[in-house]
Amino acid sequence: MTTTDPLTPTLAPALAREEAADPFSLGGETFTSRLLLGTGGAPSLEVLERAVRASGTQLVTVALRRVEASSSGAMMEVLDRCGVRLLPNTAGCSTAREAVRTAQLAREAFDTSWVKLEVIGDEHTLLPDPIELLDAAEQLVADGFTVLPYTGDDPVVGRRLTDVGCAAVMPLGAPIGSGLGIRNPHAIALLREMVDVPVILDAGIGTASDAALAMELGCDGVLLASAVTLAREPERMALAMRQAVEAGRLARGAGRIPRRFSAAASTPMQGLPEL
Amino acid sequence: MQLTVNGVPTDVPDPTTVAALVAERTEGHRRVAVAVNGGVVPRSSWEATALAAGDAVEVLAPTAGG
Numbered sequence: 624m625t626t627t628d629p630l631t632p633t634l635a636p637a638l639a640r641e642e643a644a645d646p647f648s649l650g651g652e653t654f655t656s657r658l659l660l661g662t663g664g665a666p667s668l669e670v671l672e673r674a675v676r677a678s679g680t681q682l683v684t685v686a687l688r689r690v691e692a693s694s695s696g697a698m699m700e701v702l703d704r705c706g707v708r709l710l711p712n713t714a715g716c717s718t719a720r721e722a723v724r725t726a727q728l729a730r731e732a733f734d735t736s737w738v739k740l741e742v743i744g745d746e747h748t749l750l751p752d753p754i755e756l757l758d759a760a761e762q763l764v765a766d767g768f769t770v771l772p773y774t775g776d777d778p779v780v781g782r783r784l785t786d787v788g789c790a791a792v793m794p795l796g797a798p799i800g801s802g803l804g805i806r807n808p809h810a811i812a813l814l815r816e817m818v819d820v821p822v823i824l825d826a827g828i829g830t831a832s833d834a835a836l837a838m839e840l841g842c843d844g845v846l847l848a849s850a851v852t853l854a855r856e857p858e859r860m861a862l863a864m865r866q867a868v869e870a871g872r873l874a875r876g877a878g879r880i881p882r883r884f885s886a887a888a889s890t891p892m893q894g895l896p897e898l
Numbered sequence: 899m900q901l902t903v904n905g906v907p908t909d910v911p912d913p914t915t916v917a918a919l920v921a922e923r924t925e926g927h928r929r930v931a932v933a934v935n936g937g938v939v940p941r942s943s944w945e946a947t948a949l950a951a952g953d954a955v956e957v958l959a960p961t962a963g964g
Contacts, residue, residue, distance in 0.1 A: 661963065661964030662962040662963060662964070663963045664962070664964070665962065684964055685960050685961070685962065685963055686961050686962065686963025687931060687958040687959070687960060687961070688958060689904040689905070689956065689957065689959075690923055690924050690927065690930070690957045690958060690959040691904060693927070693958070693959035693961040694959075694960060694961045694962055696927050696928065696959075696960075698960065698962060699928070699929060712964070714964065724933065724938065727938045728932075728933060728938055728956075728958055731932075731938060731940060731941055732930055732959070732960065733960070734929075800964075848963075848964030849964065
């Protein structure tokens, strides 16, 4: 929970304490926000800064490109000013070799051994290549990296990634940038049951209800970019995502009611007047 | 001598170190990474690493990404 959470003061003290102490442990670090934000796509640095602040995120993804094609140093000033931790990605890599080198370059540039590992297997769908991904993850873990792999929603691949030492598993809900939401919720729920590391829903989120669903399915966090940066009002959507992640987390903890085929009245029939 | 810097054939004085090339290319960037012929050159080695004719150098800086 964040310090500005409006809900906790209305809770009974014991529950409020429990909610306030709901830390997100990832890679040996502790976060209060469970929303990770990608920086790609924002129409301006001013919009990006407002969105980052509204989201409450503490971890944002960044990339490395040839210096002529990179952002000005101003983007890093914005992120430094927001006080967020940086998570470099390996976007654009299609082999383990490229991804490992990109991660090593990012470690030099950003002075962090954390990496969002992306190894793309298909240019059209941008779906991850599980074979190359597993190979790269194993090499990077051996090299001391904290590896957060972007993967498909196959629970067995997720478990293999944790077997080689990944600090989290980040399954897609739908293809990157598609905004299609979580196409196979059951696979995400199965993955959550099959691994002992944090599961962060990454890619496919289109709107706030998708982020809430991810948390209701048991995900420990949500990573999204376009859903905020390309929204008509990124700052407003960033706040929506923050609240959706918090709401989904609360609902997961509260325990949803069973689904029923038909109705079940909540108003008692006893004492019904005859009119 | 001629190098390939970020995919473009480029003439530079001989000798040129990685540190000198970075200084020329990356004004305003504090966070930079360099690869020479595909291998990462750590920042601590930039001063001591002389470039050779024909080297392929990548000079990278932060950009937005998801």
